[in-house]
Amino acid sequence: MENLIDIKSLFPEEIKEILVREGIEGYRAGQIFSWLYKGADSFEEMTNLSKELRARLGALFYIEKMRGAERLSSRLDETKKYLFTLSDGEYVESVLLSYKHGYSVCLSTQVGCKMGCAFCASTKAGFSRHLKPSEILNQMDWITRDRKKEDPDFRISHVVLMGIGEPLDNYENVIRFLRLVNRKEGFGIGFRNVSLSTCGLVDRIYDLAKEDMPITLSISLHASNDATRSALMPVNRKYPLPQLMQAAKDYTKITGRRISFEYTLIAGVNDSAQNAKELAMLMKGWLNHVNLIPVNPTRETDFRPGSKKNLQEWIRILEKEGVRATLRRTLGADISAACGQLRREKLAE
Ligand code: SAH
Helix, strand or coil: CCCCEEHHHCCHHHHHHHHHHCCCCCCHHHHHHHHHHCCCCCHHHCCCCCHHHHHHHHHHEECCCCCEEEEEECCCCCCEEEEEECCCCCEEEEEEEEECCEEEEECCCEEECCCCCCCCHHHHCCEEEECCHHHHHHHHHHHHHHHHCCCCCCCEEEEEECCCCCHHHHHHHHHHHHHHHHCCCCCCCCHHHEEEEECCCHHHHHHHHCCCCCCEEEEECCCCCHHHHHHHCCHHHHCCHHHHHHHHHHHHHHHCCCEEEEEEECCCCCCCHHHHHHHHHHHCCCCEEEEEEECCCCCCCCCCCCCHHHHHHHHHHHHHCCCCEEECCCCCHHHCCCCCHHHHHHHHC
16 A cells, blocks of 8 residues: 555545646546545545546545444533544544534544643644544544444534644645545635644644644643743743743734633642633733633543632633623533543543
């Protein structure tokens, strides 16, 4: 398979270019592209192409496939979690979330993660490799096919890159995925319905600002000062808060888009009233929004969420300072819906 091309990671124009170079009619590219998004796993299924053409395609390209999947359904809500086995036997996870505005998928962008955040299960199992654009797409593809069995009208409307991995550490593949998923002939997901979450790779935030893609950028902040953030998130030693906040402000200036900050509250670590005031100072006076999330306890840490009372106190302090903050609903709590937990369990078996 080494010299075959991963066709699901290509744009129709690129497929066309290869076909034309091979002396095949270029318009076939559009037909092939739509087949890929109708869930074709082989060129054999592309029945409006001649047998001869299908054989030639098979000699040029391969179609990236999942080896299998396990599905967990929450009994508390409509959340479904998928543990996928990739073609080389690696595992990634995705989550399907149901909201009033439609279905949203949370996708993985890497097998594992290098970032080393203290509270995160995805990084504990180590980093294996980047995902190809086709492998990010296949998570959506599989979920769509799975749900369509019960609901023929099922359609994913929102995509969040908040699964396993640091999306901006797999920059080229992630940007390609986002442009592919946006294509009308493919999933047709509008950029405004896409969120990308990063731990704060400042150089890449500037690159992203120049892509001219009106997606929502979400920054995992989780601390209100450098000392705490560096202790929780090693990335902060490379890109400390003043640099990160400047990049965030520049991002909103360049794109006109509001930035969303994730703040995971961990009892006794980052959730004091002083922390709330520090956070308010960072957020005051520019285009942003804060999502507060009680920490999801994982097996390898003793981090615990704080009390409801403390949470209310936080919201009160932030509101008093005019900072927009909301409490994130936790979904799928009974199925380890926080990413990285299933892969971790699987590897431990
Ligand atoms: N690498 C990216 C995206 C993946 S993590 C990022 O850092 O943003 C998705 C979100 O879950 C991030 O905000 C991450 O900090 C958060 N997260 C990780 N472990 C968590 C835990 N145990 N409890 C609550 N949130 C967690």
